[in-house]
Amino acid sequence: MLHFAQFGAGRIGAIHAHSLATSGRGTLRHVIDVNQAAAQALAERHGARVSTTQAALADPEVGAVIIASSTDTHAGLIIAAAQAGKAIFCEKPIDLSLPRVDECLAAVAKAGVPMLVGFNRRFDPDFAELHRRIEAGAIGAVEQVVITSRDPGPPPVSYIKVSGGLFRDMTIHDFDMARWMLGEEPVEVFATGSNLVDPEIGAAGDIDSAMVVLKTASGRLATINNSRRASYGYDQRVEVHGSLGRLIAGNRVGSTVEQADAQAVMTEKPLHFFLERYAQAYRIEMQAFIEAVTQGSPMPVGAADGRQALVLADAALRSMAEGRVVRL
Amino acid sequence: MLHFAQFGAGRIGAIHAHSLATSGRGTLRHVIDVNQAAAQALAERHGARVSTTQAALADPEVGAVIIASSTDTHAGLIIAAAQAGKAIFCEKPIDLSLPRVDECLAAVAKAGVPMLVGFNRRFDPDFAELHRRIEAGAIGAVEQVVITSRDPGPPPVSYIKVSGGLFRDMTIHDFDMARWMLGEEPVEVFATGSNLVDPEIGAAGDIDSAMVVLKTASGRLATINNSRRASYGYDQRVEVHGSLGRLIAGNRVGSTVEQADAQAVMTEKPLHFFLERYAQAYRIEMQAFIEAVTQGSPMPVGAADGRQALVLADAALRSMAEGRVVRL
Amino acid sequence: MLHFAQFGAGRIGAIHAHSLATSGRGTLRHVIDVNQAAAQALAERHGARVSTTQAALADPEVGAVIIASSTDTHAGLIIAAAQAGKAIFCEKPIDLSLPRVDECLAAVAKAGVPMLVGFNRRFDPDFAELHRRIEAGAIGAVEQVVITSRDPGPPPVSYIKVSGGLFRDMTIHDFDMARWMLGEEPVEVFATGSNLVDPEIGAAGDIDSAMVVLKTASGRLATINNSRRASYGYDQRVEVHGSLGRLIAGNRVGSTVEQADAQAVMTEKPLHFFLERYAQAYRIEMQAFIEAVTQGSPMPVGAADGRQALVLADAALRSMAEGRVVRL
Amino acid sequence: MLHFAQFGAGRIGAIHAHSLATSGRGTLRHVIDVNQAAAQALAERHGARVSTTQAALADPEVGAVIIASSTDTHAGLIIAAAQAGKAIFCEKPIDLSLPRVDECLAAVAKAGVPMLVGFNRRFDPDFAELHRRIEAGAIGAVEQVVITSRDPGPPPVSYIKVSGGLFRDMTIHDFDMARWMLGEEPVEVFATGSNLVDPEIGAAGDIDSAMVVLKTASGRLATINNSRRASYGYDQRVEVHGSLGRLIAGNRVGSTVEQADAQAVMTEKPLHFFLERYAQAYRIEMQAFIEAVTQGSPMPVGAADGRQALVLADAALRSMAEGRVVRL
CATH class of the missing domain: 3.30.360.10 (Dihydrodipicolinate Reductase; domain 2)
Known part of the structure; x- marks a missing residue:
């Protein structure tokens, strides 16, 4: 059982949380979203708690993160999650700027964490x-x-x-x-x-x-x-x-x-x-x-x-x- | 939330138990099968208990039964479940004998319980x-x-x-x-x-x-x-x-x-x-x-x-x- | 080059005459139809002459007949054509009466002429x-x-x-x-x-x-x-x-x-x-x-x-x- | 009935001659090809005569030409046919050189003859x-x-x-x-x-x-x-x-x-x-x-x-x- 923190509780976030629930192999523990109501609703549906980025990444039980928040937040979250040693599931795109993408890749490589980019097709x-x-x-x-x-x-x-x-x-x-x-x-x-x-x-x-x-x-x-x-x-x-x-x-x-x-x-x-x-x-x-x-x-x-x-x-x-x- | 007892833990029984689990609207409480190992496995998978027909039908929490046992047991179970006032989900056929089917229909009508016959198509x-x-x-x-x-x-x-x-x-x-x-x-x-x-x-x-x-x-x-x-x-x-x-x-x-x-x-x-x-x-x-x-x-x-x-x-x-x- | 007489100059007759023309291997010489105008039109289109059953079957150049006239005339024409030694292409059905069909088959067998029945499919x-x-x-x-x-x-x-x-x-x-x-x-x-x-x-x-x-x-x-x-x-x-x-x-x-x-x-x-x-x-x-x-x-x-x-x-x-x- | 001269008796030429024959609205009179045997065969099949470019274009009965010869001959034949006042059916391409194509278009425009380019699709x-x-x-x-x-x-x-x-x-x-x-x-x-x-x-x-x-x-x-x-x-x-x-x-x-x-x-x-x-x-x-x-x-x-x-x-x-x- 892999424990997850999820950033983003919007439409695509709901899909990933549902996929996680039906996988039978992972549980959602933290939901973080600037929209507190959305975070609350999603957390309730999946028995998770509304949380903060820091709390979620500091939780030693959390093995992986789902990044489904707005595009401009992806890079920061990837780097933070990598530094916290979490496996990363990130919606596409990593970032719209190639230099910023390279920073992400460097952080991921340095931390040696696995990362999936959401090319769902x-x-x-x-x-x-x-x-x-x-x-x-x-x-x-x-x-x-x-x-x-x-x-x-x-x-x-x-x-x-x-x-x-x-x-x-x-x-x-x-x-x-x-x-x-x-x-x-x-x-x-x-x-x-x-x-x-x-x-x-x-x-x-x-x-x-x-x-x-x-x-x-x-x-x-x-x-x-x-x-x-x-x-x-x-x-x-x-x-x-x-x-x-x-x-x-x-x-x-x-x-x-x-x-x-x-x-x-x-x-x-x-x-x-x-x-x-x-x-x-x-x-x-x-x-x-x-x-x-x-x-x-x-x-x-x-x-x-x-x-x-x-x-x-x-x-x-x-x-x-x-x-x-x-x-x- | 509708609580269920299920008769039959074979291939088709496993399907119905799974459908019930993913419906989000029902829970399996009793599993009954002459094959105890099969009953045990299915019960464990769905957080139910291995039970007997009598215990299951006597449980006031149970509102509905799934009959997925061998064809020759259908009629008896239908009549017993009807008498116990349970809603009935019965795999086809009701029975291979028309007079026996009529006994089942009479019992169901008398008890006024709802009954579905499993014409899945x-x-x-x-x-x-x-x-x-x-x-x-x-x-x-x-x-x-x-x-x-x-x-x-x-x-x-x-x-x-x-x-x-x-x-x-x-x-x-x-x-x-x-x-x-x-x-x-x-x-x-x-x-x-x-x-x-x-x-x-x-x-x-x-x-x-x-x-x-x-x-x-x-x-x-x-x-x-x-x-x-x-x-x-x-x-x-x-x-x-x-x-x-x-x-x-x-x-x-x-x-x-x-x-x-x-x-x-x-x-x-x-x-x-x-x-x-x-x-x-x-x-x-x-x-x-x-x-x-x-x-x-x-x-x-x-x-x-x-x-x-x-x-x-x-x-x-x-x-x-x-x-x-x-x-x- | 096989020379043909054709009985019937209606819709299906026109199709067979056209098939014959485009086959490059047969020519239409006689057209017979109770509707003289239809016979005339079809004959002209294919360089044939309007004719009578007797004349057509008596023509030694004619090797084959197409029977595309009304159903009630089929049997009589089949028997006559067989007796005249012509190969027979007959639209379905041979006849609506089985005894009459058997008379046709007997005549065809006796004459030893080839016969096709128009099951076009x-x-x-x-x-x-x-x-x-x-x-x-x-x-x-x-x-x-x-x-x-x-x-x-x-x-x-x-x-x-x-x-x-x-x-x-x-x-x-x-x-x-x-x-x-x-x-x-x-x-x-x-x-x-x-x-x-x-x-x-x-x-x-x-x-x-x-x-x-x-x-x-x-x-x-x-x-x-x-x-x-x-x-x-x-x-x-x-x-x-x-x-x-x-x-x-x-x-x-x-x-x-x-x-x-x-x-x-x-x-x-x-x-x-x-x-x-x-x-x-x-x-x-x-x-x-x-x-x-x-x-x-x-x-x-x-x-x-x-x-x-x-x-x-x-x-x-x-x-x-x-x-x-x-x-x- | 439009009378034709055809240049080219190869594979595509045979197709056009056949299309002409089955159109019921044109006849082939002249066939011209450097390969005399091919010209002969095609001419015979369609009741035409083997001919020369000059003879064909000089024939006042000829109203149209089909150009199905090798690409390098197209332009010369188009210009000659246009000057002779013949309608032109020309296989693609007109020519591989754009200036040469323009010469053809000028000749066609000057003569006021109709021209089709063989974009069969x-x-x-x-x-x-x-x-x-x-x-x-x-x-x-x-x-x-x-x-x-x-x-x-x-x-x-x-x-x-x-x-x-x-x-x-x-x-x-x-x-x-x-x-x-x-x-x-x-x-x-x-x-x-x-x-x-x-x-x-x-x-x-x-x-x-x-x-x-x-x-x-x-x-x-x-x-x-x-x-x-x-x-x-x-x-x-x-x-x-x-x-x-x-x-x-x-x-x-x-x-x-x-x-x-x-x-x-x-x-x-x-x-x-x-x-x-x-x-x-x-x-x-x-x-x-x-x-x-x-x-x-x-x-x-x-x-x-x-x-x-x-x-x-x-x-x-x-x-x-x-x-x-x-x-x-």
Whole structure:
């Protein structure tokens, strides 16, 4: 039984606390949030206590922390938790600034604590199965990766303003997915984008539609298409082409029911958004974290992965600004 | 919080105990099984105690029982639980003998206790969604129902011998599904069958392959095809034709991954068997039972449904023996 | 180059004449129809002449006849063509009366002329591919066949009245398909039906909705579901279960376009009716006929097949009337 | 009836001659090819005569020419045919050199003859249906286009050497498709590529794997992924995202048969290559050409389209060489 302190009692925090509760292998002891009411509610639901950062990190029973607070608090908490010798489960991103990320990685390395960065899609059963088949040689050598990643609708502009922009906020998941599926590190990044969905997003200096091309040293290629709007639901697909074939992982639907009438043959739209689509992934992610901490086995997606996705996001921003390939 | 006693600690019992535990609305207090070790293991897992029928039914804290023991014990337990005033969740079938079923229904009616019969497929999200659409008028008036219900492989002959035969053991689920989807009571039954899968099943006097046709008073038709073997996995599909269109609920798969190579385009086989396919259904079924008991609302699938499915199974047996339609 | 006389210049006649023209291996010389204008139009389109039965059958250049006139003329033309030594391509059914069919078969046998009966579905590329795989052992021994055969809408009642009824007019195709897929002759027939689609059909003494179960001597089972109405288009599917797996041949659509919006994910309805769905089948059927005639090879679907499908249709009628299995 | 002269009697020439023959609205009179045997064979098959360029263009009965000879002869023949006042059906590309293309366009404009450039995919029923739905507003304003275009296997290196390279030879079709689906002219081009499939292609100075991103003035985005190898068959898909939804046109298969066994559920691979996939498109293309010539209506895909696709291909080459966006 691993004992946890959790920072952040919002929507994503609630998910992680629930995953922990149903894992049967961890318990929540401390909940810390600037919103005391939220902290209180979550703590009560899971038999934990509302706490402070200091108290939580000082508790010798606490073996691990979940960092699900606002992005600007991640780095400070990572460093403090590392210094306290706690295993770290941190929501993406580590930080929006690469130097600050490097400080985090240094602290984690120095403390020798295990750290998972919350790229939840790696734990999606469909993407994981696709990746297993690549590893098993089902399609030979990987040559090209095509990632479709489209949100059902744009977030409020207030969120956009603190998000770090589309590449650091949304595409960052796809950069991680591309790295994972390519099996090699991208060394060239091209990105471009447009403001097609919501003029307010453009007014805030961000884009809402993007296309990215990545290339590895051996010439493997990946492309990502993003949009902040998909009226038919959350569109999350990965397609990998190899020397011997093709693998596709598609969307999940709420039911298999197909309806045919005088107009058309209709099936259900994809599950609405990440809470629905990645419900299983979140549970598996927590299990994998606890497994790695308790077994001392390698973390399936670690601090270096969090850093590398940010490197790609920053390169994408530069590529878009300069209209050229950025070489890493 | 509803407190439970559970009879039967085998495979299906473990599922119901787990559904109860994760429902958050009920607790298991007594576990009764002739196999003491199984009872002990299940009781420990859920913080219950190994008990006797008498002790369990005498416990005033116990509001409901789960009957998941062997079929020949169902009727006795139903009658005893009814007399003790407990709400009853009983695995199908109520009993293999119609007169005995009627004794159970009389006892339940006299005691005025709520009773659910475990036709788990009614709680399958896909079949439930299909049924909701029929009710919502999506395909107009129902005209024909086609049910495909095929097990991945035959059970041991020892099971066959006490099963009551294919119609009472396996098709009984499909009879219930047909009644539910037709929206009218069948008044004519035709059935036929063969021994194609396993000669030992034939030697035991049973069939392993069957086709059934049902007809309601207004002329609605249903057909069922059954087999004890489907090498590609558990095949559970329902297709309903109405005056305005068609609804189909298909199989569920483990992942959406599609693999294309020089041979073919391949997707996954259907989920292996009922434990996988109906995992969600079992959880929803328990929730629905607790909901109906605690709210005093009508039971979604009750004792009369359990009886009527057996009436159809018995008619199917007679139809096959006599080579003619049996009118009810 | 095989020279043809054709009886019947209506809708189905036009299709066969067109198949002949595009085969590149036959020419149409005589067209005979009681409707002189129709005969004239078809003859002109294909460089043939309007003719009489006598003249056409007396023409020594004519090697084959196409019989696509009204059902009541088939038998007389078959006998006359056989006596004249012509190869015979006859639309289904041979006749609605079994004794009369037997007279035709006797005449054909005596003359030793090749004869094809127009069960066009045997030439549908999807059904043919499914059958090839059965033959190749892809699913082991055949155990069960499920045939879905539903017209987009009912014909006029005037047609119903001379059609011989649903089993002889519509199901007859499915009886042939069942025989072909079962790989064994059915020895038991059960059929039932209802009048659900159009009360006028019931008033004319026919049914518009049917379900049939067939059984062979070794116990293989087939079921057919029919309706005169499918608002979503012509529904023609075959599903075969064997000891090693399952084969399904589905409907064809006009385009692969899939549209997703805020309501649903929509694909096209099946092709509207037999002219669209079996367009390819008709062309392949004519090719197969010419091939068999010119090579002297066995006819892929012959007079005995035409007879046997009628035997099953007659048995179905008797089964429905008597509410019992009819043994052949 | 439009009379034709055809240059080129090879594989693609045979297709166009066949489309002409089955159109019922044109006849082939002259066949010209440096390979006399091929010319002879094609001429005989279609009742035409082997001829010379001069004789063919001097024939006042000839109203149109089909140019299906090797790429290096296209421009000369276009100019000569234009000067002779013939309508022109020219296989893509017009020429590999943009100045030479401009000479062709000038000659065509001066002569005022209609000209179609053989972008056959515009006539594919699936892509055409998708485009019709865009025009009908089914998905609102177009935002992003994703084109998958992958050949089953690489051509011989001898072909690669005269092909003008992947972008001018293969991607040129996709550039045309992107322009058509975007509904706006791309003003920015980014392209990159690799040599992953066949080292000999790399040795010949070409790539065999590519990714392209296009952007229009209003910010619409398109991406193309290409490979010279897809072991599962010719992969030709188009996906268009708009403000209200998504449209996808997929691959066509030889049959709808689905096979399920202990390993997987298998459907057929996509049709092997362009001759199979675009068989219908070629016939419709010829019909559309004859229609436009005889009606004097606008050519569905004309000389300017041929030029613009080459402009994009040239820009892609420059983009790849310079690692930057090329602005048009």
